[in-house]
Amino acid sequence: MQKNVKTKNVFLSGALQRILLDKETKKSHHSQLKKACETALEEINAVQGNEKSTGNVSSATLPPLPGQQTFITADQYFLPFELACQTKCARIVTIALDCIQKLIAYGHIVGDTPDSIEPERRLIDRIIETICTCFTGINTDVNVQIQIIKALLTAVTSSTCEVHEGTLLQAVRTVYNIYLASKSLISQTTAKATLTQMISLVFQRMESQAKMEMKKRMIAIILNQKKSAKGGEN
Structure with a gap:
């Protein structure tokens, strides 16, 4: 099982829950963001349940060493943070950016996979673009x-x-x-x-x-x- 999984899940779950509980997220025009957060949390909880049942849970908090980077990353959970950045609500955008920064810092976002929207570019290109567009x-x-x-x-x-x-x-x-x-x-x-x-x-x-x-x-x-x-x- 990958290293630093517990740390990744703490960052992800905490940020997603804070976004989900924000009063702005509960508004009808942010229904897509609400759904994306709920779906990501369900997947993370399912993964955590599987890790507990197999006993493969690491409490490591340091970034992975060179050559030991995780192969199952947080890349698949980027959508809710992208939608959060698009809300233009400072509270939600700040939470999303903070989580993205931490996930990159700890090696949980690699971004070297093809972007699902534009396969000719990498996911990291979409991530950087999302971060940059937060400055208006x-x-x-x-x-x-x-x-x-x-x-x-x-x-x-x-x-x-x-x-x-x-x-x-x-x-x-x-x-x-x-x-x-x-x-x-x-x-x-x-x-x-x-x-x-x-x-x-x-x-x-x-x-x-x-x-x-x-x-x-x-x-x-x-x-x-x-x-x-x-x-x-x-």
Whole structure:
């Protein structure tokens, strides 16, 4: 059985229950969100019941070690959090973003599977897009702004999910927009520090990739020279 299952379920169940109990969720126009939360909770409770019956329950709270990441992740429970982010209700959006951030931080959201809506892109692309769209301009709730920044930084620096190309650019751009547009000094300061971390990490990865490519080319050259030398001897 996968590691850190109990931690994942605590994050998921707690967040889903808080969203479900919010008075905004009980309104008729949020019926889809209500149903998605109820369905996810039913599935999680069923999984927990199965784990208890088999005795395969871990109380670990640390992220999985490299090479020991979970294969059954929280990716399948992303829909209720996506719908929560679309409500534009600051309380619900904050809960959803906080849970997404924690799940990514603990390696429970990997996002490397095809997106069920657009199979040509990965789920992590949809997750980042959902997080970014929570920032709607200068009137965005300050708590939501902070959670957006935290979630994006966690995703970009995560060792268990990979954010690349246009999705990475969208994440950086959103943090930059918060820095420019926010009226909150805390949000501006946090966004500025986050941008520095993100850009620094991107360049570190670029340099590491360049070194790896150079090493591969050198090995190829050496092998070709050896082949040529052997051919000359023959």
